[in-house]
Amino acid sequence: MDTSSRDHGYPAPASRRRSGVxxxxxxxxxxxxxxxxxxxxxxxxxxxxxxxxxxxxxxxxxxxxxxxxxxxxxxxxxxxxxxxxxxxxxxxxxxxxxxxxxxxxxxxxxxxxxxxxxxxxxxxxxxxxxxxxxxxxxxxxxxxxxxxxxxxxxxxxxxxxxxxxxxxxxxxxxxxxxxxxxxxxxxxxxxxxxxxxxxxxxxxxxxxxxxxxxxxxxxxAAEIAACVSAISRLHTSDALRQYVVDVVSATRQHPSVRLGASPRASLQLLRAARAHAALDGRDHVIPEDVTAMAPAVLGHRVMLRRGRNDLNASEVVADVISGVRVPTQRASR
The missing domain is CATH 3.40.50.300 (P-loop containing nucleotide triphosphate hydrolases)
Structure with missing residues (x-):
């Protein structure tokens, strides 16, 4: 966890005044x-x-x-x-x-x-x-x-x-x-x-x-809509977006998977990671936000091969995450 990011909590006071929430x-x-x-x-x-x-x-x-x-x-x-x-x-x-x-x-x-x-x-x-x-x-x-x-x-x-x-x-x-x-x-x-x-x-x-x-x-409802809009603008680096793509792509290549996660899953995982970062008080997304939300976002999208009972969907997602290179904190900012 990037503890230094606590000094830049999201939204910052000025950002809160601009968003009104x-x-x-x-x-x-x-x-x-x-x-x-x-x-x-x-x-x-x-x-x-x-x-x-x-x-x-x-x-x-x-x-x-x-x-x-x-x-x-x-x-x-x-x-x-x-x-x-x-x-x-x-x-x-x-x-x-x-x-x-x-x-x-x-x-x-x-x-x-x-x-x-x-x-x-x-x-x-x-x-x-x-x-x-x-x-x-x-x-x-x-x-x-x-x-x-x-x-x-x-x-x-x-x-x-x-x-x-x-x-x-x-x-x-x-x-x-x-x-x-x-x-x-x-x-x-x-x-x-x-x-x-x-x-x-x-x-x-x-x-x-x-x-x-x-x-x-x-x-x-108006406050929730304002929060969703503010969170959608949370900073996400190119390295972090590539990490999301790599994680989702890896589900399609796993030997236990018949049907991997779709491109829509990449969009949903990034949106969920942004919200996770915002609720943790950060103004940018880090890899831990992606890994925290990946099981809930990807698990129900992974269709396993028939007859392959060695892993369930949650274990497949965990296996995928462990095999994808995590970007450095410097690159993810």
Whole structure:
């Protein structure tokens, strides 16, 4: 870690005045707010917060009952913004997500009825229980922040974030997410079971009242949009960008990988690294920001070869990172 960079914390006071928002204070407030509900999972909360401030989408995968939806709700309720939840089921239609044009008999005109995707934060609960056709309704929205219906393109609110939960594919009633759908999520996290202590505290604190019921917003949609814009301008050297390219390219050449990470993954990894640096108080990206976010950003994009069970996706990403030359601190500035 480049400790000297602490003398140049991001954003510097002048930068904060220009942007009109304190990125670090805002991010810390969101993180602490979410941790009131999600106990004993600081790493998961950190990744979720980083994705929010990077302007990306988050996929939360794990077995039922470990707090996937609670994490999504806590993150969404920490922002004073429009929120919609979509419960994905096998009979859910694409028009339920994007909207539909209907005929108004009173006025004699066709009117557009917006779907659930028209919100700042969209929670997609158990996204892989819907059919691939319905899942695909989110593709344009997640990539271009717009939807096209009956030849008319409509912009989505800014900021726009999808936080989706899914159960493991091996469980009954699930459909695998298409590669194109998975690739649009900036990062994927797994909740995992809580520690014994965290589970004991949960029984004490959550057994009587629902902590989500008392959770209040600590920032606004406008502040989040300003933070995302400020973070996108964070300094990144040529050497650091080449490091991102080298890491992503190495996933395509790994012997255990059938399909490596896409060029979109390079863009997402750089955006996530910028947000990680900003939340750490630095005004530039260092290699540690890339390696910190690479498992969450690349793991769900790596498709393993059938019959190669010696490594899982997380181990492949770790193997890739260990084999790529890290630029020096001087070059990365």
């Amino acid at each position: 304190d990125v670090i204070a805002t991010a810390d407030a969101v993180r602490r707010n979410v941790e009131q509900v999600i106990e004993g999972k600081p790493d998961v909360v950190r990744v979720a917060t980083t994705v929010l401030f990077a302007g990306g989408h988050l996929l939360v995968e794990d077995v039922p009952g470990v707090g996937k939806t609670v994490l999504a709700k806590a993150l969404a309720r920490s922002v004073d913004a429009s929120l919609r939840r979509i419960q994905f089921t096998p009979d859910l239609l694409p028009s339920d997500i994007t909207g539909v044009t209907i005929y108004d008999q009173t006025s004699g005109e066709f009117r557009f009825r917006p779907g659930a995707v028209f919100a700042n934060v969209v929670i997609g609960d158990e996204i892989n229980r819907a059919s691939p056709k319905t899942q695909a309704a989110l593709l344009e929205a997640m990539e271009e922040h717009q939807v096209t219906i009956d030849g008319t393109t409509r912009a989505l609110p800014d900021p726009f974030m999808v936080v989706a939960t899914q159960n493991p594919v091996e469980m009954d009633g699930t459909f695998p997410l298409p590669e194109a759908q998975r690739d649009r999520f900036m990062a994927q996290v797994s909740m995992g079971y809580p520690s014994a202590r965290a589970e004991f505290d949960m029984l004490e604190h959550h057994g009587v009242t629902d902590p989500l019921g008392t959770l209040r917003p600590v920032t606004s």
